[in-house]
Amino acid sequence: MPRQDVELGVPLEWLGIVDEQGQVDEELLPDLDDELLVALHRAMVLSRRFDERRLQLQRQGRIGTFAPAIGQEATQLGAISALGEDDWFVPSYRETPMSLWRGTPLWAVLLYDAGYNEGAEPPEGNKDLPIAVPVSSQVPHAAGIGYAARLRDTGEVVLVSFGDGATSEGDFHEGANFAAVHEAPVVLLCQNNQYAISTPLEQQMGSQTIVQKAASYGIPGIRVDGNDLLAVHVAAAEAVERARSGDGPTLIEAVTYRLSVHTTADDPSTYRDEQEEERWREKDPIERFRRYLVDRVAMAEGDVDGLEDEVAERIDEAWEQAEQRMAELGDPVDMFDHVYAERPAYLEQQRDAFQAERGEGGDDG
Amino acid sequence: MPRQDVELGVPLEWLGIVDEQGQVDEELLPDLDDELLVALHRAMVLSRRFDERRLQLQRQGRIGTFAPAIGQEATQLGAISALGEDDWFVPSYRETPMSLWRGTPLWAVLLYDAGYNEGAEPPEGNKDLPIAVPVSSQVPHAAGIGYAARLRDTGEVVLVSFGDGATSEGDFHEGANFAAVHEAPVVLLCQNNQYAISTPLEQQMGSQTIVQKAASYGIPGIRVDGNDLLAVHVAAAEAVERARSGDGPTLIEAVTYRLSVHTTADDPSTYRDEQEEERWREKDPIERFRRYLVDRVAMAEGDVDGLEDEVAERIDEAWEQAEQRMAELGDPVDMFDHVYAERPAYLEQQRDAFQAERGEGGDDG
Amino acid sequence: MAELTMIQALNLALHQEMAADDAMLVLGEDVAQTGGVFRVTQGLKDEFGSERVIDTPLAEASIVGASLGMAVNGCRPVCELQFSGFGYFAMHQLESHAARMRWRSRGRYEVPLVVRMPYGAGVKALEHHSESKEAFFAHVPGLKMVIPSGPRVARGLLVSAIRDPDPVVFFEPKAAYRACKEEVPDEEETVPLGTSRIVREGDDVTLIAYGAMLARTLQAAEQLAEDGIEAEVIDLLTISPLDDSTFTASVRKTGRVVIVHEAHRSFGPAGEVAFRILERSFWWLESPIRRVTGYDVTVPFFAREQAYLPDADRIVRAARTALREE
Amino acid sequence: MAELTMIQALNLALHQEMAADDAMLVLGEDVAQTGGVFRVTQGLKDEFGSERVIDTPLAEASIVGASLGMAVNGCRPVCELQFSGFGYFAMHQLESHAARMRWRSRGRYEVPLVVRMPYGAGVKALEHHSESKEAFFAHVPGLKMVIPSGPRVARGLLVSAIRDPDPVVFFEPKAAYRACKEEVPDEEETVPLGTSRIVREGDDVTLIAYGAMLARTLQAAEQLAEDGIEAEVIDLLTISPLDDSTFTASVRKTGRVVIVHEAHRSFGPAGEVAFRILERSFWWLESPIRRVTGYDVTVPFFAREQAYLPDADRIVRAARTALREE
């Protein structure tokens, strides 16, 4: 036919399960253990309180700037809980809830926030890449890890997380296409929190949704209510399953909202209004999930208070541990470590000169 | 609704007008002057013969490597003829047919091929950017030129051309998105000639078509038979019109085939078979258009022979002119020109030293 | 005449140049609505509108590439990359196009483009926010590379960069953004590109620095003066094209040199400065040229960044060594 | 033992290393089906299959980025960027990730990655196909930067680079690809990274070069020898980490130095070599260090590229000048 529509050849879907009013679509409801549900709720609360505490610590000058995930807990925990322990997780810089779930200790996060490289070391046995600050640059890494997993037949899946703004970068495009061409076992999770610092979606991209970018790579895309933990979990579980069974990547767009600052250097009042924030506060993902739990799972309202105390205590302890580690880690000479597997001669000399200078004895230059 | 399809919000279409058998879809047929049609045919033949001659010249060692457009003449001339003289043209490196149509003299192309920078200078008054070798890197330039045109209200449209492989580069993605967000008057012409050097489409991208990448940017996309000059022209004219009236960019995928080598350094027999080339040779765009002209326009078969002679003569003359220019342009000291508007002191010194050395008198270093 | 921080001084330059030239545009991530992460572009959008002050998508290569297109089509874009550590995303657009368009088109197309990037360590920022890789850009023919040290020269250099017909990479020392205020005249003032300046005269040793390291170098000079050593301090201002007359002349006077930069040591800018001295003033050298630089390690996270950076003590020690040797 | 061109020698290294280590992969644009635009990877796909020898999409940042991911997950990728002039597209992946992953993860993740790029002028190629910006990569802590000059060292260095636990940028001089043949042993041979070599001994002047410029420098040494001047010629082989013991020792013997590279002059690698000499052998210098380099202009299209490049005459003149002065 001379003039006709072109078919995409891939599905692009929307998914929600528990809506804002707490209405549940029973058919779509996943069959998850109560234990897991309770753990996820606990993780959401922990992350929220941890972010709040860190905002305080930052204001007191005890840690530096960081990117809170407040408002995005359902997206992050819904997705990460679909990943197996032996799978890979490739974060950007706002994924504290996910990292904690994967086993990074609270004190390590604090150490990182306080400017210590040691905070970035992944815990023993954990398969997370460290934080990637350059936006989108981690997407190709995920494609490569996935390629290697397929080649070496390890059965691993890779979940990579990034923001709405990140989809504008060339690296997103190249990484997604690389994964798609090679049908690498990769889950591309876009946390659409509506802003890239001050830039809203409509100034960020020509498309109305992010999920439709999946069409570019010929991969399935699913757009999901990112404040609905169960919906995100279902979408992620499907994507993980697809990846694991050899059918390649999926693009997930989780529609959510950053309720707090971009980082502590940011002032949202310069680019968005209170009303908008208020509307989204009403959709708070923790509150929605708590109500669901209280309704459906044998969890009493009372349990929540106990949880708050427990969480506060864990955070206190973590800060103490972090402070202790910081005291031990004073020595800046460690900056000469880990540049190469073996320190080359000229670097050894620079290190020696640095040490000598600190003894005030040495020459420089 | 909890689970449903996502709408793209933009049309993605296929278009063909004159098919391989010469069947014409009368309804879609554009109303073009006979004069223009004859000129386009002449331009196709000129380009074809010019490429063939250059292949000879290259084999004789008189010019260096270049990228012939053999097989892609309908795509290039169909598209470029939809652009106004006051519009901008942003090529990559395989657009000789388009450049010639826009007024670049044959001898300038030859000068470029022979390794003289002077061959890259756009003719007076012409609004073409010079050849861009780094794949896709010119796409953002087009977005910027378009932005400036809109801002300054010049009414200009920008047509940027690139290949199928080029769509994998981050710069394509970023440039297309930039143009889309700002509704810049840009026409994105992808010449899908099936290969990026040796790499076929299915190893290049996850998607089945290139046109569907338009969805990523929320812009209309049209896939067109790239060996059907009229179809390409209609698609390009619509896109130019859309851009000019303020409705932003369009992605055109012209499906064609590179009948010859990638560049003269390439040996296609290492990656594709004779049969495939034969199938495409049967779809030769010039032959298809010639038949259409003879049928529809008052052009006799005989006119074609006269055309061949005329074209051969023009090419002979151009080579003479180019040789003459080369003889005049011997002086390598010109390499110190045009680095900055004004030559800084250290560069002046380097130039002086260069000149002194050629007189054998000077020091170096 | 007002007392301004470097941020305010840069902002003044942008305001005045936009007002003077309709062709000037400002673009980048978050430059319009919020006035940039450091607020250097604050107020521009309100005054000149969102067509001329543009929040772009998050994509550095296209910011530079589109700016180039704008420049070719009659505009004077000043684009911001949020931190120089993200400038590598646009390296190919700078190296392969911005630097070459004039040359490639034999002068037909000019690229009067300024690419602003905050650079350098010392503000307790995250990874990639402390880079000082000016050597990359200085090594590319066709680009100019400028680094101011204080508010007043920052303003004057930015105005010159905006008016320059060629692409300028303009590094702004974050550590000096709000570190001090200086008198900056209301009326127009330019500092020419390609000219360094002597900020302190002295006969004993030449200290060469730029950007955020200038303040530390001046501090070192004060310390040396306490012992009766008079250092001549030179602020390069433009890294490329490098003004080598001022410092080579100084070396002929002092015979002793220390070059200071926070960039990594190996293959850093000091190499070029030293070579120009070798080429022009070798016979006047009384001791080996010395350098005080960042180390050849990735800039550590902020708990250790001060240890990475040259400080006045290291500079003083190097100067003393240069003076002791002969 | 066979007489091989550099292309064949590199191909031998790739074949042998892939056979020896299942974890090794080769990837890049057109490396598999056709064996690369210069045929360096020819035959690998047939022998090791298209899972280990991969034609990638046309996208340099993802080639390097995905390679990094493969390296982190147990592979040893050797990727090819078609020309070093397109390496800037991947600059951010190299600078911000490949160079830092070991450091960032405190040693948890290694990146045993080789990024091969043909570099340099002299083969009548198109724009961007004649670049020599090794200084970019040499300035980045965490990367190694290697440039062989002939077939035998090319093979030995590539094997070392592949086995190295850190990322290596491996520049291959196009002009030397097929320029000559050399005996290359069939059995394993490695040339250690970070070690330069004296290729000609002499007492009068030290000539330091690498890559395609080595042949021209040796030619210059022959010309000088005709006049009884004995040049010591040093081939750097590894640009970073730079072996500064060999050349500083040589300078102590000769007192006179010429550094040769085809990279642009300003902010080029000669600056670092010179500074190491200043730091270690200043007192032995009898005349200023000199350099013969590419000019500070974009490499001209090929009709003029030979004029851009250092040649034996320029090197001879510089050596004579160095010898005349005192």
Ligand SMILES: Cc1ncc(C[n+]2csc(CCOP(=O)(O)OP(=O)(O)O)c2C)c(N)n1
């Ligand atoms: C390549 C690069 N450019 C710029 C920045 C500065 N920056 C940090 S976060 C950010 C916005 C990212 O937005 P988005 O992708 O939506 O993620 P979000 O922060 O909202 O989670 C920017 C511009 C960066 N880190 N990396």
Ligand SMILES: Cc1ncc(C[n+]2csc(CCOP(=O)(O)OP(=O)(O)O)c2C)c(N)n1
């Ligand atoms: C950034 C970059 N990478 C690699 C190359 C080398 N190269 C030149 S043309 C080409 C293939 C381009 O394919 P496509 O976009 O389909 O255009 P075509 O050549 O088929 O017209 C490649 C890889 C280049 N010029 N630029």
Ligand SMILES: [Mg+2]
């Ligand atoms: Mg966001």
Ligand SMILES: [Mg+2]
């Ligand atoms: Mg193609």
